[in-house]
Amino acid sequence: MMKSISLFIMVSATLIFIQSCYYDNEEDLFPQVCDTIDVSFETQVLPIIEFNCHDCHGELTSVQRGIFRFVSYDDIKAKADSIVGAISWEKGILPMPDNLPKLDNCDISIIRSWVNAGAPDN
Numbered sequence: 295m296m297k298s299i300s301l302f303i304m305v306s307a308t309l310i311f312i313q314s315c316y317y318d319n320e321e322d323l324f325p326q327v328c329d330t331i332d333v334s335f336e337t338q339v340l341p342i343i344e345f346n347c348h349d350c351h352g353e354l355t356s357v358q359r360g361i362f363r364f365v366s367y368d369d370i371k372a373k374a375d376s377i378v379g380a381i382s383w384e385k386g387i388l389p390m391p392d393n394l395p396k397l398d399n400c401d402i403s404i405i406r407s408w409v410n411a412g413a414p415d416n
């Protein structure tokens with residue numbers, strides 16, 4: 295009986311000890327790398343546009359506001375250069391997202407790199 299109790303305590307103590315080592319956070323383990331090589335429209339560009347632009351340039355919101363619609367590949371490809379200008383806050387083009395903070399550098403680089411690669415449907 296004593297034996298199994300002390301075994302139980304030892305196992306628990308070991309588990310608690312192991313658990314307490316997990317202080318690493320995601321950022322330390324996987325330092326943020328901005329991957330702009332072979333950017334995919336489907337898995338990288340579109341999600342950035344959906345998240346940051348669809349409140350105003352989505353399927354319905356673009357109709358309501360009478361502005362560009364950036365929903366399909368064709369919509370986005372057709373306006374690719376303006377999109378890069380707008381998110382980079384270039385002179386002569388309205389800075390986007392409208393009245394909101396600039397996108398983070400990695401998102402801008404991803405979109406720019408996709409456009410530089412010829413805006414492929416990939």
Ligand code: HEC
Pocket residue numbers: 343346347348349350351359361362373376377380381386387388390391392393394397
């Ligand atoms: C809060 C609403 C809002 C959001 C969010 C928004 N836009 Fe816009 N955008 C506008 C409005 C309004 C206009 C049109 C202004 C006009 O025609 O006078 C516009 C115009 C544009 C234009 C044309 C600019 C020009 O000078 O020709 C581009 C390109 C554009 N937006 C890209 C984007 C992109 C890319 C995003 C996401 C990163 C985005 N917008 C997010 C409201 C928004």
